[in-house]
Amino acid sequence: MARRPRRREASTRKRPRAELPALQEGSLRHKRRAERDDYRALCRSAADGDLHCHRDTLCCAAAGCTVCAYRLVVRPALVSAPGARFRQNARPHECARMRLAADGAHADGGGIYAGCARVLAVGDGDLSFSLALCRGLRSGAAVTATTHLSRTELDAAYGCAAVGAIIDALGALGARVVHGVDATRLDGVDASALGGPFDRIVFNFPCVASADGAASADGQLAEMAANAALLRAFFAHAHRLLAPGGELHVAHKTKPPFSHWRLAEIAAVAAAAELEFAGRVVFDPALHIGYAPRKVATGAGGSFPTFDAVVHVWRGAHPAGGAAASAAEGTLARGGAGALLEPEGTELVRRCRAALVRAGARALARSGASLAARVSGAHCVQLTEELLDAVCARLLEPS
Numbered sequence: 001m002a003r004r005p006r007r008r009e010a011s012t013r014k015r016p017r018a019e020l021p022a023l024q025e026g027s028l029r030h031k032r033r034a035e036r037d038d039y040r041a042l043c044r045s046a047a048d049g050d051l052h053c054h055r056d057t058l059c060c061a062a063a064g065c066t067v068c069a070y071r072l073v074v075r076p077a078l079v080s081a082p083g084a085r086f087r088q089n090a091r092p093h094e095c096a097r098m099r100l101a102a103d104g105a106h107a108d109g110g111g112i113y114a115g116c117a118r119v120l121a122v123g124d125g126d127l128s129f130s131l132a133l134c135r136g137l138r139s140g141a142a143v144t145a146t147t148h149l150s151r152t153e154l155d156a157a158y159g160c161a162a163v164g165a166i167i168d169a170l171g172a173l174g175a176r177v178v179h180g181v182d183a184t185r186l187d188g189v190d191a192s193a194l195g196g197p198f199d200r201i202v203f204n205f206p207c208v209a210s211a212d213g214a215a216s217a218d219g220q221l222a223e224m225a226a227n228a229a230l231l232r233a234f235f236a237h238a239h240r241l242l243a244p245g246g247e248l249h250v251a252h253k254t255k256p257p258f259s260h261w262r263l264a265e266i267a268a269v270a271a272a273a274e275l276e277f278a279g280r281v282v283f284d285p286a287l288h289i290g291y292a293p294r295k296v297a298t299g300a301g302g303s304f305p306t307f308d309a310v311v312h313v314w315r316g317a318h319p320a321g322g323a324a325a326s327a328a329e330g331t332l333a334r335g336g337a338g339a340l341l342e343p344e345g346t347e348l349v350r351r352c353r354a355a356l357v358r359a360g361a362r363a364l365a366r367s368g369a370s371l372a373a374r375v376s377g378a379h380c381v382q383l384t385e386e387l388l389d390a391v392c393a394r395l396l397e398p399s
Contacts, residue, residue: 043073044254046388050279051310052332052380054111055341057284060096061391062343062371063352064363067095069391071282072383074254074308076392085397087364089307096352097286099359105351110136111287112249112311112331112379116199120144120241122183122234123203125294126158127166130175132288140175144195151179158294184233186241197243200331204251205293205309206230224257228266235270235314242316247331248275251283251311263312275314278332281380283309329378341381342372364394 044051053072061068067090070076076086092098100106113119113133119142121130130145137143147154154163170177176195183203191197208226231250238248252258264277283306285291292303313331343349344366356363369390373381 043075043077043388043392044282044383046383046385049382050277051282051383052279052376053282053383054284054287054379055343055375055381056097056108056111056287056348057282058341058371058373058381059343059346059348060286060352061364062366063096063349064356064366065096065352066090066361066364066395067092067098068284068286069364069395071284071307073388073391073395076395086392086395087397090361092285092307094359094361095286096355096361098289099355100351101286101289103355105355108132108136108287108289111284112281112377113137113200113202115329115378117142118144118196118198118200118243120146120194120196120198120201121204122146122181122186122201122238123148123206126154126163126292127170127177129202129204129288129291129293130177131166131169131173132291134170134173134175135290136288140170140173143170143175144178144198145170145175146178146181146194148182149179154179183238184230185237186234187237189241191241194241196241197246198241199243199246200249201238201241201246202249202251203234203238205253205304205306206234206250207295224260227261231261231263231266232270235267235275239271239274239316244316245330246316247278248314248316249311249331250314251306251309253306254308254310267314274317276317278313278315278330279376280310280312281331282383283311332377332380333375338375340372341375342370344370366394368393 057068057071061072066087070089093102097106097108101108110116110133114137119133121133121143124130124145124147127145127147130140130143134140134143149157151163167177178194181189181194183206206227208223208230234250235248242248250263252261252263267275267277285306293306294303315330353363369386371387371390373383373387376382
């Protein structure tokens with residue numbers, strides 16, 4: 001009797017950790033890995049001064065939320081004793097603010113779009129971002145939601161019932177929904193026809209479909225040139241739809257291969273005279289509860305993680321003449337950071353900490369350096385290397 005071949009068991013052995021350099025003798029301060037190190041062991045860098053986050057993200061991390069601490073640093077890494085361990089990350093829905101929202105005790109308030117009178121969302125997949133935004137703002141009157149797909153194509157990709165429910169909800173909130181809007185051909189679009197000109201134009205996670213036609217794949221390395229062309233065409237014409245003082249926002253992942261797209265360089269080539277790069281804001285799903293980023297036209301189940309994502313912000317440098325000025329304050333302040341925000345003791349930190357306790361979640365230790373940060377806009381604070389060091393130190397497991 002022939003022996004049945006043994007099924008190969010998946011290896012459960014952990015790969016050896018890269019050896020961490022020891023602390024300099026006499027030094028008491030943890031320092032993060034240099035940027036040249038492998039990405040998987042790399043924290044975000046705030047060395048250039050253009051990295052920011054929403055105040056609520058910082059407050060949630062200060063309350064002990066592991067999810068938000070990881071969202072700030074991506075991969076914690078400290079020059080410490082070899083074999084140093086960091087607390088395991090939690091799932092996004094375990095964020096303290098997500099827990100509060102599930103209990104009806106927290107609303108996101110529109111995130112960085114609070115106070116905007118006119119917002120245009122382009123390429124909004126299944127329209128879940130626009131719906132989350134309208135719910136946060138308590139109204140859709142300020143929002144124009146557009147999709148690249150026609151309504152028929154949208155139904156086929158995401159399901160007629162699901163799409164219909166979202167569109168009905170947007171209509172009930174007063175939002176305008178327009179299908180078949182190509183973000184790469186905005187040169188032929190009249191801003192007023194879409195309800196503009198706009199304070200903000202938002203393009204979340206732009207990406208072409210995979211060249212091999214696979215329904216479950218987004219274009220990445222093989223489609224680098226096509227993705228660059230998509231963004232170049234967007235930047236070249238989108239600024240025409242902005243009100244004076246308006247901004248373009250592009251949310252994007254930062255791990256490879258997406259880190260090689262070089263969005264700032266593409267924008268500079270496409271519209272150097274019309275756009276001014278303002279900075280990056282850590283992307284936080286708890287600011288847009290209900291938003292489910294989807295892969296290109298893959299339908300239900302085609303979502304992807306956004307733990308490493310940021311929102312790139314450009315200001316319109318030379319808006320179209322005659323348009324009414326934007327009433328919204330800039331997402332990021334001109335001229336640097338302002339007053340110091342100390343999260344500890346704020347009402348949001350208290351409520352987030354209570355939510356973690358009720359859920360039996362293990363909150364981060366509050367020892368070590370404060371997570372205070374300088375205010376850098378209407379809703380944001382500026383991140384620094386020292387602040388990211390402090391977050392990493394809180395994630396470090398006791399030896």
